[in-house]
Amino acid sequence: xxxxxxxxxxxPEPGRLTTWVAAPESAARAKSAxxxxxxxxxxxxxxxxxxxxxxxxxxxxxxxxxxxxxIPTGDLRRDAMTRAVNAFLSRHDTFRTWFRxxxxxxxxxxxxxxxxxxxxxxxxGWVDNSSTVRDHVEKTTPGPFDWDCFTxxxxxxxxxxxxxxxxxxxxxxxxxxxxxxxxxxxxxAREVWDEMPDALAPAASYLDYCTAERAFTTQMSxxxxxxxxxxxxxxxxxxxxxxxxxxLGTRTDVYNRSAHRTVTLFDEHTAARLERRCQDNGAEFIxxxxxxxxxxxxxxxxxxxxxxxxxxxxxxxxxxxxSVGWYVTLLPVAFPLGLSSSFDRTVKLAQHAYENxxxxxPTSFQRVVELLPPDSDLDLSPGWACxxxxxxxxxxxxxxxxxxxxxxxxxxxxxxxEQVLIWINRMTERTTLSVIYPDTPIAHRSVDRYVAxxxxxxxxxARKETA
Numbered sequence: 001x002x003x004x005x006x007x008x009x010x011x012p013e014p015g016r017l018t019t020w021v022a023a024p025e026s027a028a029r030a031k032s033a034x035x036x037x038x039x040x041x042x043x044x045x046x047x048x049x050x051x052x053x054x055x056x057x058x059x060x061x062x063x064x065x066x067x068x069x070x071i072p073t074g075d076l077r078r079d080a081m082t083r084a085v086n087a088f089l090s091r092h093d094t095f096r097t098w099f100r101x102x103x104x105x106x107x108x109x110x111x112x113x114x115x116x117x118x119x120x121x122x123x124x125g126w127v128d129n130s131s132t133v134r135d136h137v138e139k140t141t142p143g144p145f146d147w148d149c150f151t152x153x154x155x156x157x158x159x160x161x162x163x164x165x166x167x168x169x170x171x172x173x174x175x176x177x178x179x180x181x182x183x184x185x186x187x188x189a190r191e192v193w194d195e196m197p198d199a200l201a202p203a204a205s206y207l208d209y210c211t212a213e214r215a216f217t218t219q220m221s222x223x224x225x226x227x228x229x230x231x232x233x234x235x236x237x238x239x240x241x242x243x244x245x246x247x248l249g250t251r252t253d254v255y256n257r258s259a260h261r262t263v264t265l266f267d268e269h270t271a272a273r274l275e276r277r278c279q280d281n282g283a284e285f286i287x288x289x290x291x292x293x294x295x296x297x298x299x300x301x302x303x304x305x306x307x308x309x310x311x312x313x314x315x316x317x318x319x320x321x322x323s324v325g326w327y328v329t330l331l332p333v334a335f336p337l338g339l340s341s342s343f344d345r346t347v348k349l350a351q352h353a354y355e356n357x358x359x360x361x362p363t364s365f366q367r368v369v370e371l372l373p374p375d376s377d378l379d380l381s382p383g384w385a386c387x388x389x390x391x392x393x394x395x396x397x398x399x400x401x402x403x404x405x406x407x408x409x410x411x412x413x414x415x416x417x418e419q420v421l422i423w424i425n426r427m428t429e430r431t432t433l434s435v436i437y438p439d440t441p442i443a444h445r446s447v448d449r450y451v452a453x454x455x456x457x458x459x460x461x462a463r464k465e466t467a
Contacts, residue, residue: 020122144170
């Protein structure tokens with residue numbers, strides 16, 4: 001299975017540590033890279049402004065994403081890995097850009113010429129414990145305002161090798177993390193096996209995507225249909241974004257750091273039964289997830305209206321589906337529950353709400369917030385945060401058949417946390433739930449209650465026949 005968690009949960013075995021970082025000459029040349037007209041995406045701009053606002057925090061406020069895998073061989077070829085790393089960075093142009101905030105407050109992108117990108121191996125010798133490796137990864141991977149905010153590494157032993165990529169969230173989303181591991185594996189295999197076919201599809205330019213996104217959203221106004229729909233939904237929720245239904249015990253005078261837990265929700269046999277019940281009601285598995293979430297809120301706080309948020313990919317072409325970048329937008333899933341607590345009725349409503357939400361994919365919510373006048377009746381600010389539920393069917397991801405063999409891992413740093421973020425991942429043999437939330441005693445108890453209730457709703461829905 002894929003292991004999820006915070007970097008603190010990563011336990012690589014001892015071995016000889018080699019990292020791949022920007023060569024000093026490459027880093028120096030990157031600092032003088034010319035400006036590029038492509039703006040950051042809306043998601044990137046919000047992220048960068050928050051990182052700048054909290055630059056004085058005594059910990060890494062920005063997100064650090066760590067992708068790991070185990071190779072059942074101890075003879076990693078460093079020269080081949082070096083070529084694979086540099087080919088990977090050349091393949092995805094997001095890794096050749098860096099940002100600064102200009103004197104006018106605008107975020108400026110700089111593009112490093114491909115010829116100036118060179119990552120080189122650095123041998124750190126034998127490392128005896130996993131905490132040393134974790135500290136090394138976090139301390140040597142720069143933050144989002146540095147070009148080289150990504151590092152690569154290998155921990156070699158006699159019989160196996162752990163490989164990793166650590167990259168600031170600025171350059172990747174969940175799918176991009178999966179894709180990065182797949183790309184690196186194929187690029188390395190191409191270097192060591194003469195007969196290895198080139199199985200990598202052409203990757204789209206993330207800079208082109210950002211340019212196209214801004215060209216579209218610049219034309220929006222408060223009267224645009226998508227903007228009006230977002231405002232209607234928020235007004236229907238009391239003028240505010242959704243919030244977690246239980247108390248999290250957070251404070252506003254300190255940073256609330258992240259806590260994490262991952263649980264197995266059910267096996268694939270149960271998932272298949274749940275999916276059939278959804279299909280019997282004209283819904284998909286994703287509809288079942290939000291039906292369950294709505295019924296959980298009904299049980300916990302007697303809510304008769306559900307308003308949730310879910311991230312979805314904005315990759316629209318085959319080339320974009322082969323591209324690493326932050327191709328994500330948040331969408332609403334909102335619907336009234338009425339008087340009935342029936343799963344069959346609720347899943348129909350949830351599926352319809354999800355499909356309605358998909359129509360807002362081109363309407364960036366960040367842009368909606370930008371358009372609101374200062375005297376708006378909606379309680380939104382540039383630093384807004386809200387809970388979310390993400391669903392990924394990992395059986396459809398490239399290279400998923402190797403997840404168990406390679407003991408893959410996806411980890412995040414212990415950054416600041418204000419809300420509850422849930423990822424539900426359907427694997428070949430099991431469906432898991434991972435949650436990141438504020439590390440407070442109250443939040444631990446609240447999340448425990450929520451997850452237990454959600455698991456119970458799923459179990460009940462999978463067990464019963466369609467009404």
